[in-house]
Amino acid sequence: MFRMLLSLTALGLTPVSAFADAVPSEEAAEGLFSEQPYSPYANRSFPERPLWGDTHLHTGLSLDAGAFGNTLLPDEAWRFAKGEQVISSTGQPVRLARPLDWMVLTDHTDLMGFAPDLQAGKPGVLADPKGLEWYKGYKAGGEEAGKAAFDIITNFSQMTLPEVLLESYSPGADAFAFTWENIVLAAERHNDPGNFTAFIGFEWTSVPKGFNLHRNVMLRDGPIRALQMVPPVTQPPYGDTDPKALYAWLEEYQQKTGGRAVAFAHNGNLSNGWMFPTEDTYHGGKVDEEYVAARAKWEPHYEVTQIKGDGEAHPFLSPDDEFADYENWDVGNLDISELKTDDMLAGEYAREALKRGLMLEEKFGVNPYKFGMGGATDSHTSLATAEEDNFFGKSVSVEPSATRIKHPFIANDLGEIPGDLLVASGYTAVWATENTRAAIFDAFKRRETYATTGPRIGLRFFGGWDFNDADVETRFIANVGYTKGVPMGSDMRPNEGDGAPSFLIAALRDPVGANLDRVQVIKGWLDSEGALQEKVYDVAWSDDRVADQNGKIPAVGNTVDTETASWTNTIGTAELVTVWSDPDFDPNARAFYYVRALEIPTPRWILYDKLRFGAELPEDAVLTHQERAYSSPIWYTPAE
Amino acid sequence: MRIVIEPLFHFFLIGAAIFIWFHIVSPNDELIADPEAIAISESDAARLAEQFAARWKRRPSNAELQALVDASIREEVLVREARKLGLDRGDSVIRSRLSQKMDFLTEAMATSVVPADKDLEVFLQQNADRYATPKKIAFTQVFLGEKPSDADIERALSALRAEQEVSDLDRATLLPASMPLTATRVIDSVFGTGFSDGFVNLEEGRWVGPIQSGYGVHLVQLLKIEPSRIPPLSDIYDEVLRDWRRVMSEDLAQAQYEALADNYEIIAPDFTGQAK
Numbered sequence: 042m043f044r045m046l047l048s049l050t051a052l053g054l055t056p057v058s059a060f061a062d063a064v065p066s067e068e069a070a071e072g073l074f075s076e077q078p079y080s081p082y083a084n085r086s087f088p089e090r091p092l093w094g095d096t097h098l099h100t101g102l103s104l105d106a107g108a109f110g111n112t113l114l115p116d117e118a119w120r121f122a123k124g125e126q127v128i129s130s131t132g133q134p135v136r137l138a139r140p141l142d143w144m145v146l147t148d149h150t151d152l153m154g155f156a157p158d159l160q161a162g163k164p165g166v167l168a169d170p171k172g173l174e175w176y177k178g179y180k181a182g183g184e185e186a187g188k189a190a191f192d193i194i195t196n197f198s199q200m201t202l203p204e205v206l207l208e209s210y211s212p213g214a215d216a217f218a219f220t221w222e223n224i225v226l227a228a229e230r231h232n233d234p235g236n237f238t239a240f241i242g243f244e245w246t247s248v249p250k251g252f253n254l255h256r257n258v259m260l261r262d263g264p265i266r267a268l269q270m271v272p273p274v275t276q277p278p279y280g281d282t283d284p285k286a287l288y289a290w291l292e293e294y295q296q297k298t299g300g301r302a303v304a305f306a307h308n309g310n311l312s313n314g315w316m317f318p319t320e321d322t323y324h325g326g327k328v329d330e331e332y333v334a335a336r337a338k339w340e341p342h343y344e345v346t347q348i349k350g351d352g353e354a355h356p357f358l359s360p361d362d363e364f365a366d367y368e369n370w371d372v373g374n375l376d377i378s379e380l381k382t383d384d385m386l387a388g389e390y391a392r393e394a395l396k397r398g399l400m401l402e403e404k405f406g407v408n409p410y411k412f413g414m415g416g417a418t419d420s421h422t423s424l425a426t427a428e429e430d431n432f433f434g435k436s437v438s439v440e441p442s443a444t445r446i447k448h449p450f451i452a453n454d455l456g457e458i459p460g461d462l463l464v465a466s467g468y469t470a471v472w473a474t475e476n477t478r479a480a481i482f483d484a485f486k487r488r489e490t491y492a493t494t495g496p497r498i499g500l501r502f503f504g505g506w507d508f509n510d511a512d513v514e515t516r517f518i519a520n521v522g523y524t525k526g527v528p529m530g531s532d533m534r535p536n537e538g539d540g541a542p543s544f545l546i547a548a549l550r551d552p553v554g555a556n557l558d559r560v561q562v563i564k565g566w567l568d569s570e571g572a573l574q575e576k577v578y579d580v581a582w583s584d585d586r587v588a589d590q591n592g593k594i595p596a597v598g599n600t601v602d603t604e605t606a607s608w609t610n611t612i613g614t615a616e617l618v619t620v621w622s623d624p625d626f627d628p629n630a631r632a633f634y635y636v637r638a639l640e641i642p643t644p645r646w647i648l649y650d651k652l653r654f655g656a657e658l659p660e661d662a663v664l665t666h667q668e669r670a671y672s673s674p675i676w677y678t679p680a681e
Numbered sequence: 682m683r684i685v686i687e688p689l690f691h692f693f694l695i696g697a698a699i700f701i702w703f704h705i706v707s708p709n710d711e712l713i714a715d716p717e718a719i720a721i722s723e724s725d726a727a728r729l730a731e732q733f734a735a736r737w738k739r740r741p742s743n744a745e746l747q748a749l750v751d752a753s754i755r756e757e758v759l760v761r762e763a764r765k766l767g768l769d770r771g772d773s774v775i776r777s778r779l780s781q782k783m784d785f786l787t788e789a790m791a792t793s794v795v796p797a798d799k800d801l802e803v804f805l806q807q808n809a810d811r812y813a814t815p816k817k818i819a820f821t822q823v824f825l826g827e828k829p830s831d832a833d834i835e836r837a838l839s840a841l842r843a844e845q846e847v848s849d850l851d852r853a854t855l856l857p858a859s860m861p862l863t864a865t866r867v868i869d870s871v872f873g874t875g876f877s878d879g880f881v882n883l884e885e886g887r888w889v890g891p892i893q894s895g896y897g898v899h900l901v902q903l904l905k906i907e908p909s910r911i912p913p914l915s916d917i918y919d920e921v922l923r924d925w926r927r928v929m930s931e932d933l934a935q936a937q938y939e940a941l942a943d944n945y946e947i948i949a950p951d952f953t954g955q956a957k
Contacts, residue, residue, distance in 0.1 A: 089857050090871055124866070125811075139870045162777055173774065180773065230923075236815070236864065497870070499855045516858060549855040552873035552895030615827070615896050616854060 087523045088489070091470035092481060093497055094143035095122070095425040097244070097257055097307065097344060097417030101130075102220060103149040104197060106421035107156020108179070108190035110437040113423035114157070115146055115227035122425050123237050131440045135424060135433060138553070139497070141468075142476055143238035144425060145259045146228060149246045150272045151197065151280070154220030155210040165216075171196075171203045187438065198248055198376060200276060211279035212271045225267045232263070234477045243272040245304070247282040251376040252323060253311035256287055256304040257344070257417075261482040266300035283324040288335045303485055305412070307344035307419065309394070310352045311375040314385030317394035317410055319401065328409075333401055336409035342485050343412040345391045345492045345671055346467040347419045348435045349450075353637070353671055354392045357383050362577045363593070364561075364639060367666065368464045368494075372456040380455055395674060396565040396573040399631040402678075403567060413488030413530045413673035414635070416467025416495075427495040430606070432465040432646040439463065443654035446647055446662075461662045465646040466494040470670075472528065488530025493670040498557070499549030502529040502636045504675035506536050508543040508620045518547050518618070529635070530673040535680060541626035542677060546580060547618040548638040548670070555640040556613025558583060558597040558667060562621055566632035577637075580621040583614035599642040601665045606648040613641035628679060635674040639667045719757050721750055729753065787937045791930035796922070802914055804925045812921070813911050815864035818880050819904040824856050825890075827897035834891050838900055841888040856896065862907055872896070880906065 100118045101111040112130045121127045124140030158166050159176055166172040178189025196202045210216055225241050232239040240259045247254040260267055273290040274280035291302050309316030315323040326332060345352050350370030359365040373380045387393045391414070398410030418425050421436040432441075439445040439460060450458040470491050473484040484490060491500050501518055505526025515521050522545050527534060533542055548560050559582035565575045579594045586594050601608045623634070642665040650656040658664070729749040733741040741749065769775050796804075805812060825837060860868060865877035873895020883889055883903040890900035914921060 089860070090867075093870075140866060142867075161781065162774065164778070167774060167778070176774070180777070230920075501855060516854070518855060547855050549896075552871065552876075618854070 086474070087519050088472040088474050088484075089519070091491075091497075091499065092142040092238075092473055092476055093139075093468050093470055094141050094145070094238075094481075095418050095427070096145045096242075096259065096305070096342075096415055096469050097147050097347065097419045098122075098144060098423070098425050099148055099244070099419070099421040100146065100423040101157055101160070102154055102224065103244075103421060104152045104156055105149065105190070105194050106423075106436065107160060108175070108193045109421065110179075110186065110190075111156075111422055112160065115148075115224055115423075116230075118146060118423040118425075119144070119227060119231035119239055121423065123231065127424075129422060129424060129433060129440055130437045131442075133440060135426070135431070137426070138428060138431060140237070141425060143240065143471070143481055145240040145242040145257065146224065147242045147244040147257045147259075148224060150243050151246050151274045151276050152202070152207070152210040153243075153272075153274075154216050154223075155206065158210075158216070165209055166206070169203045169205050172206055197276070198251060202276065207276060207279070211274055211276065213279070218271055221271050222268060225264045229264050232478065234475075236476065238476055238478055238481055240478060240481075241267045245273055245275065245287050247275045247284065247287075248375055249282040249323060251374040251378040252313050252315045253308045253375040254282065254284060254306070254315060254323065255308065256284065256306050256340070258287075258291070258302055258304045259482065259485070260294075260300060260302050261478055262298065262300035262302075263478070266298040269298045270294055283322075283326070285324070285326070285335070288339050291339050301482065302339075303341055303482070304339045305342040305344055305415070306340060307347060307417065308349050308352065308375070309389040309391070310350045310355075310370050311373075312389055313374045313379055313381060314388035317388050317397055319388075319397050328401065330405050330407070333405045333407045333409035337407050337411060340409075341412055341488055342415055342490065343391055343394070344417045344419075344469075345414045346416040346464070346494050348464050348466065349419060350462075350464060351466065351494065352389065352391055355386050355390050357386050358390055358393050359575060359577075364577075364637070364667070364669075367669070368462075368466070370458060370462065372458055377451055377453050377456045377458075391671075392563065392565065392575065395633050395635075396567075396575060399565065399567040399633065400571070400573060403571075403631065408676075411488075411676065413485065413490045414492040414671045415469035415490050416492035416671075417469065418467070427466055427468050429465045429495065429644060429646040430649050432463075432649070435463050441650065441654070443650075443656050446650060446656050446658065459659065461647050461659055463646075464494070468493055468495060468497070470497070470500070488673045489528050491529060491670055491672045494668045496551040496554040496640060496668050496670075498551055498554070498638055498640070498668075498670040499547070500529075500636065500638055500670045500672055501545070501547040502672040502675065503527065503545040504531070504533050504542055504634065504677075505545070506534070506538065506540060506542060508545045508622075510620055512545055512620055513618050518545065521545065527675060529675060531675055533675060533677045536628070539628070541623045542634075543620055543622040544634065544675070545620055546636055547616070548581075548636075549616050550613075550640070555608060555643045555668070556583065556610045556615060557617055558613050558639040558641050559594060560617045560619070561637045561639070562634055563637055564623065564625075564632060564634050566627070566630045568630055569627075576625070578621070581617040581619040583617070584612060597641050599665060601642055601644055601648075603644070603648060603664050604652075606644040606652045608641070608643050610641075631679065632677045633674040634677070636670075636672040638670045640669065642667055716761075719754055721754060725753070726750055784934065787934045788930055791933045792926060794926075794929070794933075796925060796929075798914065801918070801921050801925055804928075805911070805914055805917075805921050808924070809911050811924070812917055813909045815866060816877075816909040817862040817864055817907040818868060818877060819860060819862045819906075820880065820901050821859035821904065822856070822892075822899045822901045823858075824854055824894075824896065825898045825900065829891075829898050834898065834900070838888060838890060841900060841902070859904075862905060872899075 098118060099106040100115050101107040101113055110130055117127050122141045122144045124137055126134055126136040129135050159179060162176050167176055175189040175193060178185045208214060228239040228241045242257060242259040245256045245258060273287060275282045287304060291304060294300060294302050306316060318328050320328055351368040354362055354365035355369055356366045371381050394410040398408040402408035418427050422433050422440060424433045426433040434440050434445060439448055446461045448460045450460060450463060471481050471484045472489040473480040501522060503522030503526035508525060512521050546560055548557055550557050560580055562578045562580050568574050582594050588594055598612045600612060645664060645666050647658055647662055648664055651658055730741055730746055733749060825834060868877045876894045879892035880903055885903050888900055888902045891898040892901050
């Protein structure tokens with residue numbers, strides 16, 4: 042019975058009167074879990090613990106990663122994610138404090154496999170004058186190698202790669218198919234259902250004129266399906282940077298193989314407004330019925346936080362949110378070939394996109410920006426590190442060293458992203474019933490995921506119409522949550538009364554991490570005038586703090602000792618559990634709600650560099666921050 | 682050492698055969714009968730035509746084929762003259778390409794060696810950690826908060842042993858009340874490092890405590906414990922073979938190199954042991 046309710050929710054359906062006899066009455070449901078059965082494993086049709094993973098990681102097979110000296114290939118990346126110690130490309134031993142439960146390996150498809158051949162000086166590469174030049178640069182090492190790598194990336198983004206090389210490492214070429222086979226088979230070798238899930242995936246690297254429109258793709262399937270196709274690229278004539286081309290590939294993949302795939306974007310903050318359009322797409326198309334339908338179909342997830350900036354909210358868009366100013370990168374597009382202007386920001390940040398989705402749903406009947414939240418590293422080192430005290434950087438050139446903070450991520454005549462702004466973030470937690478490709482993939486589809494900036498904060502979020510304070514007393518939050526409501530990522534069930542929605546919310550600090558400061562609900566809605574609104578509510582907080590006259594809860598304090606890069610859990614609390622009801626509910630307004638849980642302040646990664654290497658920090662460097670978790674939203678749609 | 686010696690023996694047999702074979706079949710430009718003649722045969726022309734067709738998806742016209750032949754004659758002339766001038770020496774690209782080709786040969790040979798099961802068995806035992814299944818524990822627990830008093834712990838423990846319902850702190854918690862058979866690393870990732878160590882030597886079914894987690898104090902009831910074990914070779918044969926080959930190909934490459942290097946008297950300064 043319970044399983045059925047769940048699966049209906051998973052399909053995005055709500056049990057309606059036709060199913061009335063299949064849905065338990067509230068009384069029956071309440072009694073469902075009150076008695077402990079003999080078998081402690083009985084009655085568990087819902088996820089017990091979040092499964093932690095990274096949706097975005099590059100190995101030496103990626104053009105840029107390999108060109109910058111990453112020599113670790115998928116086998117090493119998988120072994121590292123599973124908790125083994127490996128030697129990094131710069132010769133440093135490294136290990137995760139805690140292994141991941143799953144990962145998607147997403148090498149760039151454009152010129153996939155070229156980099157290892159360049160490193161090895163394969164004849165096909167040396168036969169081309171540019172290839173020879175890059176090889177000599179790579180072999181010379183140091184600054185020469187760096188120049189060669191930049192030249193490769195520049196030629197890639199300007200679409201001026203030598204034709205012969207492009208042809209040899211694009212779909213249709215043996216080397217391309219061979220590399221894909223390597224990727225697929227490596228994932229298969231390391232996939233260990235029940236213990237560790239290795240997803241087959243790739244990154245479709247659309248970056249026209251430096252505007253980041255990248256999408257990662259993850260497959261639900263194994264090699265038998267994955268090897269029936271090769272992944273798509275963006276460099277013409279072999280591919281196209283228009284997301285419609287990716288959607289067409291996904292459609293063909295599912296048709297041809299019977300498999301399943303999803304795509305998800307990241308770093309809207311580097312798209313200069315093109316990530317979440319409402320009128321025109323970058324590629325000259327319109328945001329029309331076809332566009333919103335395809336985007337809604339293929340992109341149920343968004344990578345909201347990662348090394349290249351946190352993309353939940355921006356102070357310009359959310360001036361009343363004192364926590365919106367967090368690890369924002371807002372200088373320009375990916376290669377800073379165009380500076381950012383304020384009017385671009387609304388097309389870049391997740392919260393704004395969720396709001397825009399409500400407006401587009403009103404217009405077209407479909408919400409293209411109805412996504413779940415996730416975090417990822419986007420590391421190009423083959424090492425999925427997102428912890429501040431074990432951060433191996435964005436690329437091999439900024440693996441730990443006394444001087445890495447001084448290497449800007451990018452610097453040109455227009456602007457700069459200094460090295461200390463790299464973000465040691467993030468991971469995705471998935472509420473899946475088992476650790477398998479099928480179960481985790483399905484959780485992505487029903488958006489039962491949440492993002493963190495690295496710490497393993499536990500987060501439950503259920504929406505319903507009759508949660509009450511007694512539910513906070515229960516020992517089994519999930520039982521009550523799934524029975525009386527819907528989990529994160531879902532649509533609210535229809536309201537049978539006329540009350541406001543209520544939410545059961547619980548957050549648990551990382552078992553080896555910092556205490557929690559507060560839990561907030563962020564609401565966005567489309568008001569009766571057709572304007573988009575948002576509001577941040579503090580719903581639970583530590584240390585019995587009292588709101589000031591503006592309703593703000595005072596800051597939790599800061600225990601970080603910047604000399605020793607340490608802090609104490611003497612402020613904050615380990616667990617926050619509450620039931621919150623929307624005091625401003627308008628039954629006629631489309632709305633979404635998601636949870637943001639904040640830790641107490643802890644050191645940023647640069648403080649560990651200072652402690653261990655004596656690294657010099659820039660004067661204005663941000664030394665401490667409040668790491669956080671973002672739940673997927675729950676959506677409310679007014680009855681017809 | 683035995684494990685290395687036996688495959689090495691096979692390896693050198695295969696190696697010798699391959700090197701001899703290469704010596705026979707590879708085109709040996711340096712020993713051309715008439716060093717002043719350049720001959721392009723019909724079969725050479727056919728090969729040029731095939732390469733053209735592979736790239737352009739059509740056969741070359743006669744004019745195109747003639748151009749291809751002329752280009753390869755030109756290449757041959759220039760390569761021979763360049764060699765006479767010694768231009769191939771000291772070129773880092775050519776040198777690294779040649780040494781790399783030797784590595785490829787070694788690699789190809791390493792993957793063709795089939796080890797005896799007993800060699801794999803030894804390898805499996807030497808790397809037992811990598812193949813061992815994780816230790817698993819099933820348990821139920823009650824969370825008593827960060828610093829419960831001794832009296833509270835005693836009271837809760839008695840109640841549990843008397844099979845009475847006990848709730849955590851009388852409030853909700855996200856900590857799971859019980860876990861099915863779960864790897865200890867997963868248990869520790871939920872409750873904090875070292876939590877699973879508290880289950881050593883516990884009696885199944887009996888409530889005990891206090892046990893410390895990353896959050897505070899717990900009472901626990903061990904339900905089942907499944908020790909770590911090393912699966913038999915037959916269950917994980919392919920995996921062990923693959924790892925053995927990976928390790929072996931590195932050892933073999935080094936052994937091969939050392940065997941070749943033995944043919945030379947190497948005179949070079951020795952910096953090991955010198956202060957920086």
